[in-house]
Amino acid sequence: MNGRAASDNVVLRSLAQIGDCGLFLLTLLAAVPRSLRHARETVRQVWFIGALSLTIIMVCGLFVGMVLALQLYHVLSIFGGTAATGEVVALAVYRELGPVLTALLFAGRAGTSITAEIGLMRATDQLAAMEMMAVDPVAYVAAPRFLGGLIAMPLLACVFCATTLLGSHLVGVSWLGIDNGTFWSNMIAAVELRTDVVNGILWKSLVFGAVVSLIAVFQGYTTPPTSEGVAYATTRTVVASSIAILALDFVLTAFLM
Amino acid sequence: MSQRKSYAVGTGLFIVLGFATLAYLATQTTSVANVRLGDTYTVDVEFANVGQLKERAPVKVAGVRVGQVKSIDLAPGKEAADVKLAIDKRFDKIPEDSVATIFTSGLLGDQYVGIEFGHARKMLADGGRLALTRPAQQLEEMLGKFFGAGGAADNLGGTYTVKARFSNVGALSAGAPVKMAGVAIGSVASVQADPVKLDAVVTLAIDRKYDQIPDDSAAAVFTSGLIGSQYVAIQPGGSPDMLKDGDELVLTQSAMQLEDLIGKFLVNGSPGEKKPGTSPDASAGKQ
Numbered sequence: 001m002n003g004r005a006a007s008d009n010v011v012l013r014s015l016a017q018i019g020d021c022g023l024f025l026l027t028l029l030a031a032v033p034r035s036l037r038h039a040r041e042t043v044r045q046v047w048f049i050g051a052l053s054l055t056i057i058m059v060c061g062l063f064v065g066m067v068l069a070l071q072l073y074h075v076l077s078i079f080g081g082t083a084a085t086g087e088v089v090a091l092a093v094y095r096e097l098g099p100v101l102t103a104l105l106f107a108g109r110a111g112t113s114i115t116a117e118i119g120l121m122r123a124t125d126q127l128a129a130m131e132m133m134a135v136d137p138v139a140y141v142a143a144p145r146f147l148g149g150l151i152a153m154p155l156l157a158c159v160f161c162a163t164t165l166l167g168s169h170l171v172g173v174s175w176l177g178i179d180n181g182t183f184w185s186n187m188i189a190a191v192e193l194r195t196d197v198v199n200g201i202l203w204k205s206l207v208f209g210a211v212v213s214l215i216a217v218f219q220g221y222t223t224p225p226t227s228e229g230v231a232y233a234t235t236r237t238v239v240a241s242s243i244a245i246l247a248l249d250f251v252l253t254a255f256l257m
Numbered sequence: 258m259s260q261r262k263s264y265a266v267g268t269g270l271f272i273v274l275g276f277a278t279l280a281y282l283a284t285q286t287t288s289v290a291n292v293r294l295g296d297t298y299t300v301d302v303e304f305a306n307v308g309q310l311k312e313r314a315p316v317k318v319a320g321v322r323v324g325q326v327k328s329i330d331l332a333p334g335k336e337a338a339d340v341k342l343a344i345d346k347r348f349d350k351i352p353e354d355s356v357a358t359i360f361t362s363g364l365l366g367d368q369y370v371g372i373e374f375g376h377a378r379k380m381l382a383d384g385g386r387l388a389l390t391r392p393a394q395q396l397e398e399m400l401g402k403f404f405g406a407g408g409a410a411d412n413l414g415g416t417y418t419v420k421a422r423f424s425n426v427g428a429l430s431a432g433a434p435v436k437m438a439g440v441a442i443g444s445v446a447s448v449q450a451d452p453v454k455l456d457a458v459v460t461l462a463i464d465r466k467y468d469q470i471p472d473d474s475a476a477a478v479f480t481s482g483l484i485g486s487q488y489v490a491i492q493p494g495g496s497p498d499m500l501k502d503g504d505e506l507v508l509t510q511s512a513m514q515l516e517d518l519i520g521k522f523l524v525n526g527s528p529g530e531k532k533p534g535t536s537p538d539a540s541a542g543k544q
Contacts, residue, residue: 040265047264051271083367090286155275162278165286181325182367184286185313193287201282 024218027138028146034136035143042144042151049110049145049213050152054159056109057102061160064097065089065167073176082176086183087190089168094196095257098161100249103208106153107241111216114145115237118220119230127221142221146213153209157201199256207248212241297324297343298383302357307338308368308393310359315369316342317360323348326370342370344381352377353385359393368393416443416462417502421476421489426457427512429478429487435461437491442467445489461489463500471496477510487512 035042072085118141121127127137165187172178191197216237223233304310307329316324324344331338344351354375361368372387381387423429426448435443443463451458461476473494480487494508 043268044264046271047268050275051264051267054271054274080362083362094282151272152275155272155279158275158278158282161282165282179315179322181313181315181322182369185311185325186367187286188313189311191287193283197279197283197287202279 020222021214021218024221025214028143028214028217031136031139031143032147034139035147038140038144041140042147045144045148046151049106049114049148050156053106053109053152053156056105057156057160058163060101060105061163062167062170064101065093065164065169066171068092068097068164069168069171069176073172073178082172082178083182084186085172085178086165086168087186089172090165090187090191091196093161093164094191094200095253096200096249098164098201099157099204099208100245102157102160102205103153103212103245104242106149106156106209107212107216107238107245110149110152111212111237111241112234114149114213114216115220115223115234116230118142118145118217119223119233122221122223123225123227123230125225138221142217146210146217149213149216150206150209153212154202154205157205161201195257203256204249204252207252208245211244211248215241215244296346298346298349298381299327300342300344300351300381301384301386302340302342302370302390303337304340304357304359304390304392305337306359306392307340308359308361310340310368310370310393314367316344316372317369318348318351318372318374320371323372340370349380349382351381353379353381353387354389355381355387356389356391357387358391361393415465417465417468417500418446419461419463419500419502419504419506421459421461421506421509422451422454423457423459423476423478423509423511425511426459426478427480427487429459429489429512433486433488435463435489435491437467437470437493442491459489461506468499470500472498472500472504473508474500474506475508475510476506478512480513 068089069085072088073082076082076084076088118127121137121141127141130137130140169183173180173183219233219237219240223229310326310329312326312329314326315322316326324342327341327343329338329340342357351372352375354377356373356375358371358373359368360371375389429445429448431445431447433445434441435445443461446460446462449458449460450456459476463470470491471494473496475492475494477490477492478487479490491506500506
């Protein structure tokens with residue numbers, strides 16, 4: 001895992017990073033059964049990664065729903081189709097915005113803290129100390145955080161989608177006066193359980209959760225043990241996660257829809 | 258230990274919350290949603306055609322929402338849809354002979370059930386039935402009524418055929434109506450291209466009732482409205498001789514192309530091109 005030293009060439013360096021990351025994923029997966037012995041640690045990570053992200057997820061979801069309803073209402077009123085606002089909000093959020101925005105927020109809120117935490121453990125030789133004590137840092141530090149992200153992300157995406165509907169309902173029905181029944185009936189008629197909720201929210205957010213957690217843990221685990229290195233790794237977590245989320249979103253949409 | 262407990266409880270709450278929202282999204286906002294009803298009573302209505310009416314669509318009296326559509330079913334062996342309306346208990350003074358109609362909000366809007374009150378003394382009760390209904394208006398039928406395009410002649414007395422040549426028939430197709438004074442008197446039997454004269458030969462089947470059409474009448478391809486379908490309009494001439502089976506209409510006006518029309522507007526009314534067989538009033542462009 002010393003790909004960074006391999007070359008100064010950006011392309012080669014990125015390739016080496018991706019390769020290292022893939023190998024690290026295998027190590028991580030191999031360590032998952034062992035890490036289940038520290039299940040309490042995984043629960044703690046779900047708390048830190050998931051439950052503490054609820055505030056930002058819910059506030060952002062609320063505003064995304066509100067602005068979507070506001071924008072859609074004015075465009076749809078040109079065609080006399082304001083009743084479709086709920087339907088369009090739900091489809092847009094379930095299929096794209098929900099998982100993608102949650103994942104981006106998740107990378108910013110939880111991914112960075114994972115990277116910084118593990119990175120500081122690396123910088124302060126805590127990981128080396130664990131190895132000395134015959135405690136596998138991958139199983140005890142990395143895997144619980146990876147699993148925590150994997151568990152938290154779909155749940156956060158669901159909460160995000162629900163608050164988005166709440167926001168759009170607030171603006172659309174309570175403020176702009178779309179009929180409540182039409183708002184819901186159009187949405188219900190348009191949204192399908194399998195394609196939208198399962199393929200849209202669940203699968204996408206599960207994949208995004210895995211990718212963001214993997215990148216965050218990997219960047220922290222392989223950071224150069226300096227304060228500059230930790231800062232750099234944290235930045236790279238956000239950049240790489242964002243790119244991976246948006247690129248994967250396209251691929252997943254092509255496959256799942 | 259107490260701190261450990263607190264995050265364990267919090268994590269549990271978070272997971273429960275996540276799964277609860279998932280259950281909500283999966284059941285309440287998708288097609289398999291259960292319809293939860295408040296304090297309502299149910300009324301049965303039978304419609305010949307529900308159009309695009311959906312469950313939970315509003316039920317309105319005088320344009321104000323009083324309930325929603327509970328279910329839409331088709332009873333086997335019947336050609337009418339059974340619609341159950343859940344109406345708010347507050348609005349329990351609906352006469353039994355009221356008329357239920359499926360309306361559309363706007364041209365492209367959603368459909369809802371409108372109830373127009375009758376005069377009966379007896380009021381609707383739970384499980385009651387509105388016998389008088391009007392089905393959903395299909396857009397095609399409405400346009401047809403507006404422009405008469407849908408109402409083909411009944412052809413009771415048989416038809417006779419007349420040919421007309423057009424340099425351009427636009428989107429005219431067989432089956433399109435032939436109208437005189439806006440009333441359908443027949444239909445287009447066939448539209449064919451003449452391989453020699455390189456124009457379109459349209460065969461018109463006109464009802465035998467209308468056998469008093471002067472043989473110098475003009476035929477024109479018009480469009481019903483801006484987005485309507487095309488039809489052949491006969492503009493009667495002044496000749497004492499009448500059209501017979503197999504005759505040909507000499508004066509024709511081809512279909513207006515939108516591009517031509519715009520061109521005519523832009524060059525201030527002077528016709529850009531003279532088409533052979535164009536009738537004198539063709540450039541009026543008032544259609």
